[in-house]
Amino acid sequence: MKYLIGVDGGGTKTEAAAYDLDGHVMSQGMAGFGNLLVNQDQAIAHIVDAIGQCLQPLKREDCAYLYLGLAGYGGLSNTHPLQNALQRSFGLPFTIVNDGLIAHAALLKGEDGILTISGTGSVSIAKFADQVEMAGGWGHLLGDEGSGFWIALEALKKIAIEEDQQRPCSSLTKEILAKLGLNQRMDIKKFVYQSSKGEIAAIVPLIVEQAHFGDAVSQSILHEAGIHLAHLTLAAYHKLPFPELIKIAVKGSVLTKIPFVQKAFLNTIMETLPEAQLILDEVSSTLGCYYLAKKIMK
Numbered sequence: 001m002k003y004l005i006g007v008d009g010g011g012t013k014t015e016a017a018a019y020d021l022d023g024h025v026m027s028q029g030m031a032g033f034g035n036l037l038v039n040q041d042q043a044i045a046h047i048v049d050a051i052g053q054c055l056q057p058l059k060r061e062d063c064a065y066l067y068l069g070l071a072g073y074g075g076l077s078n079t080h081p082l083q084n085a086l087q088r089s090f091g092l093p094f095t096i097v098n099d100g101l102i103a104h105a106a107l108l109k110g111e112d113g114i115l116t117i118s119g120t121g122s123v124s125i126a127k128f129a130d131q132v133e134m135a136g137g138w139g140h141l142l143g144d145e146g147s148g149f150w151i152a153l154e155a156l157k158k159i160a161i162e163e164d165q166q167r168p169c170s171s172l173t174k175e176i177l178a179k180l181g182l183n184q185r186m187d188i189k190k191f192v193y194q195s196s197k198g199e200i201a202a203i204v205p206l207i208v209e210q211a212h213f214g215d216a217v218s219q220s221i222l223h224e225a226g227i228h229l230a231h232l233t234l235a236a237y238h239k240l241p242f243p244e245l246i247k248i249a250v251k252g253s254v255l256t257k258i259p260f261v262q263k264a265f266l267n268t269i270m271e272t273l274p275e276a277q278l279i280l281d282e283v284s285s286t287l288g289c290y291y292l293a294k295k296i297m298k
Contacts, residue, residue, distance in 0.1 A: 001026075002064045004297070005054050006289025008099060009034020009047055009070040016050035017286040018058060021294070029053025036082060037072035044085045051090065065297055066094035067289035069102030095296060100125050101132070102288035103251055107279055110291030113247035116233045118225075118254035118261075120201050122147040124236035135235035140197055146228035146261070148201040148254050154221045155207050156192060156200070159185050172210050172217050179206055204254075211260050219260060226264025229255060233265075234272055249279035256282065 003026055008015045014034035018026040029050035036043045047068070055063065066086065073079075073096060086094050104115040104125045116124040121144045123137035140149050159173050163185040169177075173185065180191055180203070192200065211218035233248060248269060254261055262280075269276055 002062050003058065004065040004067065004290065004293045005051055005063060006102070006286035006293065007034070007047060007050060007066070007068040007070075008102060008285040008289070009036075009043065009068065010099060011035045011038060011071055014043075014046045014050045015284065015286055016047075016054045017284060017289075018054040018063070019287075019290040023287070023290055027054045027057050035071040037075055040081060043070075044082050047082070048085055048089050055090075060090075063090075063092055065293045066090065066092050067102070067293040067296075068094065068096045069099040069285060069289060070096060071099045073098045095293070097292075099285065100134075100137075102292065103285040104249070105288030105291045106283050106285045107249035107251060107281060107288075108247055110288070110295065111247065112242075113249060113279075114233055114236050114242075115249045115251060116229055116236075116255065116265075117252045118147050118229050118250075119252035120144075120148050120197055122150070122229060122232060122252075122254075124229075124232045126236035126240050126242070128240040128242055131240055133236060133239035135239065136232045146225040146232065146254065148204045149197050150228070151207060151221055151225050151254070152200045152203045153192075154224070155203065155218070156188050158217060158221075159188050170215075170217055172207065172215050175206055175210060176203055179203060204258075208258055208260070222258060222260035223264045225254065226261040226266075227268050229261070230265045230268030233269060237273070244273055245275045245277070246273060247277045247279060248273075249281075256280065 001020055003018050003020045005016055005018045011033055014031045016029040020026055031046040031050040034043050034047050104127060107115055112128045114124060114126045124135045126133045136143055144150050155172060162173060207218045211222050250256060255265060
């Protein structure tokens with residue numbers, strides 16, 4: 001039975017899955033990060049390992065195609081080491097794209113529409129009649145509004161404003177200081193400038209918790225995040241000649257796991273595109289490799 005292998009390589013893990021030509025999973029593989037910008041040699045080793053795991057229980061001669069979606073792939077100046085490794089290890093035809101494209105194809109089943117992703121960062125990817133446009137994806141210094149990092153930073157900025165205006169600590173401020181083990185508001189400066197994006201974004205669950213407890217400041221930040229992400233989606237929508245009856249999918253924990261954000265996002269989208277079909281499914285991005293590879297193989 002012929003099959004193809006899809007690979008989703010991210011900043012923390014590489015997931016591979018073998019699909020038969022009807023889209024059923026036949027085997028899977030998992031390895032470390034697949035983002036070549038983190039460490040090229042290690043990422044290549046992880047990608048080869050994950051694909052090898054998929055091949056192990058199957059007949060190698062029946063594998064028809066490899067399709068890879070890798071984080072940071074568009075930022076590489078030299079892709080030859082990866083291409084050479086794939087050719088040397090497997091000798092199969094392959095295609096490599098950015099991981100956002102396979103996530104788009106997975107949720108939209110290879111069809112036209114928009115995918116908005118919000119995790120630590122935020123980006124919106126639009127595809128219409130083989131044209132692809134993006135909005136966002138500028139990173140935390142230039143954008144990423146509505147992302148986990150943005151949400152955390154907004155909460156920390158409010159602490160700085162409280163301190164400057166000599167206002168009493170809000171309940172959110174007290175919870176954040178306690179979680180971070182800080183004694184006073186001035187200590188957040190050291191935390192912010194000495195911490196990674198992931199460490200800063202790690203306070204988001206606390207903000208969500210406070211919002212559920214009725215904290216108005218937390219609710220306001222999450223509501224604003226949803227509006228930012230909707231505006232990002234609409235910016236992508238206006239870059240291509242979409243009809244109003246459009247499919248919009250979401251991915252990433254901020255949009256799929258935080259009701260306050262999701263509600264504000266959906267309400268804002270519906271104000272402009274009331275006929276939009278919203279897709280909230282959770283599927284593996286490797287499924288997007290299946291849809292994209294099938295088009296090539298035909």
